[in-house]
Amino acid sequence: MEKHHPYQRYFIKVKPVLRNKVEELRLFGLDEVNENELWGCLVSKRWKKPEPDIHIHEIVQDILTLSSNQYMTYKMIEAYTAPNLFEELSSEELKELLKD
Template sequence: MAKMNHPYESYYVKVRPFLKSKREEFQMVGLNAVTEEDIWGTLTKNKWKRPQDNIHLHELVADIVTFSSNQFMTFQMVEAYKSPSLFEPLSEEELKELLKE
């Protein structure tokens, strides 16, 4: 499930049919592993990272409907580049976290 601390989280249930439709659209272009939660998470971290106080439901729906697979993939690529490199050595703290039982 998407993070539950975004100001628009109360709209999630209402916009879920539009997220489902967008997921199906993404599947038609070959993005089969994308979930509704992935789309919601990308929108909250990217398009809605600065939430408006008096947002209307139709504005959120419009953002979902116009959200493209290219926008989604661009955001995912940027996030992947931000993540730590697999070839960098781990810090002692990271190593402990990995090896704890």
């Protein structure tokens, strides 16, 4: 979650809406989702260009209209762009790490 996003001041106020959306996404089988990850998704995807005079009801609408597909796409892209933790290991080190 970005700390200095202009909409961060609304986070506490819309937390019940985020919690509701998390429960909805969990019904679709997305058990690992939480309020902070959902907020991070909205900040990086829907709110890339924040509007200076946005109203809280517009933020609530964005939260409620986020689909499970949009969230999963965000998580897949995030996983693909994450650093490869095994990149610096040699093949011998990797074999040693993965042996039984």
